[in-house]
Amino acid sequence: MTGLRAAVVVLGAGAGRRVGAGTNKVLLALDGEPLLVHSVRTALEVDGVHRIVVVVRPEDRAEVTDALTPHLGTHDVWLVDGGAERHDSEDRALQALRADIEAGEVDVVAIHDGARPLAPADLFTAVLTAAERTGGAVPAVAVPPLSTSSGARQPGDLVAVQTPQAFRAAPLLAAYDAARADGFTGTDTAACLERYSSLDVVAVEGSVVNLKVTYPEDLPLAEEILRRTRG
Numbered sequence: 001m002t003g004l005r006a007a008v009v010v011l012g013a014g015a016g017r018r019v020g021a022g023t024n025k026v027l028l029a030l031d032g033e034p035l036l037v038h039s040v041r042t043a044l045e046v047d048g049v050h051r052i053v054v055v056v057r058p059e060d061r062a063e064v065t066d067a068l069t070p071h072l073g074t075h076d077v078w079l080v081d082g083g084a085e086r087h088d089s090e091d092r093a094l095q096a097l098r099a100d101i102e103a104g105e106v107d108v109v110a111i112h113d114g115a116r117p118l119a120p121a122d123l124f125t126a127v128l129t130a131a132e133r134t135g136g137a138v139p140a141v142a143v144p145p146l147s148t149s150s151g152a153r154q155p156g157d158l159v160a161v162q163t164p165q166a167f168r169a170a171p172l173l174a175a176y177d178a179a180r181a182d183g184f185t186g187t188d189t190a191a192c193l194e195r196y197s198s199l200d201v202v203a204v205e206g207s208v209v210n211l212k213v214t215y216p217e218d219l220p221l222a223e224e225i226l227r228r229t230r231g
Contacts, residue, residue, distance in 0.1 A: 003048075004048040004107055004108060004128065004129070004132055005048060005050055005105060005106055005107050005108075006046070006048045006049045006050070006051075006106065006107065006108045006109070006110060006128050006166075007049070007050070007051040007052070007053065007097055007100070007106045007108075007109045007110070007169070008043040008046070008049050008051075008052050008053070008109075008110045008111075008112060008124070008164070009052075009053045009054075009055065009090065009093040009094075009097075009109060009110070009111045009112065010036065010039050010040055010043065010052065010053070010054045010055070010112050010113075010114045011055050011082070011086065011089055011090070011093075011111065011112065011113050011114055012024065012026040012036045012054055012055055012056050012057075012060075012064065012082075012114035012115075013055045013056055013057050013060075013081075013082025013083070013089045014026070014082075014086075014115070024057060024060050025115055025213055026039075026114040026115055027060065027063060027064070027067065028213070028219060030117050030213075030219065030222055030223060030226065031223065031226055033067070034064075034067045035114060035115060035117040035213060036054070036064065036067065036068070036114045036117075037067055037068060037071055037117075038117035038118065039112055039114050039116065039117055039119065040052060040054060040068055040071065040077065041071050042119060042120070042121050042124065043110075043112070043124060044071075044072075044075055045121045046121050046124045046125055046128070047125065048128065049110075049124070049128075050106075051078070051097065051100060051105075051106060052075070052076075052077045052078070053077070053078045053079075053080055053093045053096055053097060054068070054077055054078070054079050054080070054114075055079075055080050055081075055082045055089045055090075055092065055093050056079055056080070056081065056082060057081070057082055058081050061079060061081075064079065065079065078096055080092050080093050080096045085185055086187075086188070087179070087185040087186050087187075087192065088185070090111055090176065090189060090192075091176045091179070091180060093111075094109070094172065094173050094176050097109065097169070097173070098173060101169040101170055101173050102170075102173075106169045107132060107168065107169055108128050108131050108132050108166055108167065108168055108169055109166065109167055109169045109172055110124060110127060110128055110131075110164040110165065110166040111163060111164060111165055111166075111167075111189050112124075112163045112164035112165075113163045113212060115212050115213045115214070116162065116163055116210055116211065116212050116213075117213070117222065118207075118209050118210055118211055118222060118225055118226060118229070119162070119163070119164060119207065119210045120207055120209070120210075123139055123164065123204075123206070123207050123210065124164050124166075126139070126204045126205070127139060127164050127165065127166035127204055128166045130166070130202055130204050131166035131167050131168060132168070134199075134200045134201075134202050135167065135168050135171065135197075135199030135200045135201065136165070136166065136167040136168070136190065136193055136199045136200065136201035136202070137165070137166050137167075137201065137202050137203070137204050138161050138162070138163075138165045138190055138201060138202075138203055138204070139161070139162040139163070139164070139165070139203070139204050139205065139206030139207065139210070140159040140160065140161050140162065140203040140204070140205070140206050141159060141160050141162065141205070141206040141207070141208060141210075142158075142159055142160075143158040143159060143160050159203070160206070161188075161190075161203075161206075162206045162207070162210050162212075165188070165189050165190060167189065167193055167199065167201075168199065171193070171197045171199050172189075172193065172197075174196070174197070175192050175193050175195070175196035175197045176192060176196075178196040179192050179195070179196055184196075209225050209229060211225060
């Protein structure tokens, strides 16, 4: 990614009710460190990333700061208060990046779910590189066909979309500006781009280890994946 200047937005403002922890799930421990730390630390390893924005709940700011500080070294991470919905949180992160985007200091923005702590650095690189080339990129993995109780089978060409998702910065910012003016709220970043831009969004191969921690049983599974990937 020679010459590419990228920003990574890590979303961590959700309540995480389904995981049943009574706290923000991105602050749950994985291998002794909060989920959010794993995502930010990986983003710091990616060549070309020079700005990282972490979206948090206001009540979690102090805890997130304490968790991230030991891992930042000389790097600077911006904390931004999240909104009521995912779309709102993404919009607030882009507003924080507006000056850099309009000045041409950020070419591509990747948006990542902080509840996916195992996304590898090469996946970030893949989506950023593809987005610079085509306009947008999302990771996708094939979903195995499943049979229902009635014997019906779902189509065999379904895919599951993951994060990080990456997009050219200026059209992404313009799309969210247009969405805000219209009162539109997208289910994910790609939905907003599809409605308000002409960018080509391509799929890149996702990672089978890129687990999203959603339910209580996902944490021990993430621990096992982390242990195995470390050898």
